[in-house]
Amino acid sequence: MTISAVGFDLDETLAIPTRDRTAILAEAIDLTDAPPVTREQYLEAHGQNLTADSRVPIFRDLFEETQHSDPEHVAATYRRLIGEALEPLSGVESSLRRLRTEYQIGLLTNGPRRAQRDKLKRLSWTDLFDVTLITGELEAGKPDAEAFEALIERLETQPANTVFVGDDVQADIEGAAAAGLVPIQVLYPEGPPPSNVAKSTIMREELPSSLFNLLSEL
Ligand SMILES: [Mg+2]
Numbered sequence: 001m002t003i004s005a006v007g008f009d010l011d012e013t014l015a016i017p018t019r020d021r022t023a024i025l026a027e028a029i030d031l032t033d034a035p036p037v038t039r040e041q042y043l044e045a046h047g048q049n050l051t052a053d054s055r056v057p058i059f060r061d062l063f064e065e066t067q068h069s070d071p072e073h074v075a076a077t078y079r080r081l082i083g084e085a086l087e088p089l090s091g092v093e094s095s096l097r098r099l100r101t102e103y104q105i106g107l108l109t110n111g112p113r114r115a116q117r118d119k120l121k122r123l124s125w126t127d128l129f130d131v132t133l134i135t136g137e138l139e140a141g142k143p144d145a146e147a148f149e150a151l152i153e154r155l156e157t158q159p160a161n162t163v164f165v166g167d168d169v170q171a172d173i174e175g176a177a178a179a180g181l182v183p184i185q186v187l188y189p190e191g192p193p194p195s196n197v198a199k200s201t202i203m204r205e206e207l208p209s210s211l212f213n214l215l216s217e218l
Pocket of ligand 1: 011
């Protein structure tokens with residue numbers, strides 16, 4: 001198999017929150033005196049708003065039946081706290097730069113445009129990839145094939161020659177497989193178990209040192 005390009009998921013794959021997201025959400029709610037929201041409720045609303053420009057529609061949906069009228073403030077606070085808590089996977093930047101000398105590399109991340117652009121800016125990763133796609137700027141989010149097709153089109157590659165590396169079984173692995181890409185699942189303690197549609201799996205902390213060899217063995 002000749003691999004010419006590698007696409008990556010961002011959250012929990014290349015960049016890791018150093019604080020639990022449930023705690024970050026609770027702090028954002030607390031700081032803004034907003035009504036309580038569970039992580040499950042948040043994820044459900046997030047899933048309904050994958051192509052949104054910001055998290056405002058997510059919080060607007062969540063607060064629809066309450067008197068809380070400032071989803072903008074909650075969204076901005078949550079964005080700041082998430083951004084402050086996000087750290088690059090150790091060694092990943094030099095690994096990606098090396099990878100880029102032999103492959104086209106792309107980022108395809110689910111989420112609102114402002115939230116994800118803000119993360120990339122804080123990580124100083126705005127120029128790290130040949131192609132950076134945020135589903136908030138697209139017509140559809142992962143696992144929709146349209147999202148992967150947008151990546152393929154921008155990378156100017158073919159699905160069968162493109163690996164996609166991610167941690168989320170449904171969004172990244174099943175989505176990439178259905179779109180004809182070659183999925184590699186990143187595993188980490190407390191993360192999802194291996195998917196049987198993954199072409200290969202890799203432990204997250206080994207990604208920077210081992211991905212290059214893994215690609216040559218596909
Ligand atoms: Mg992820």
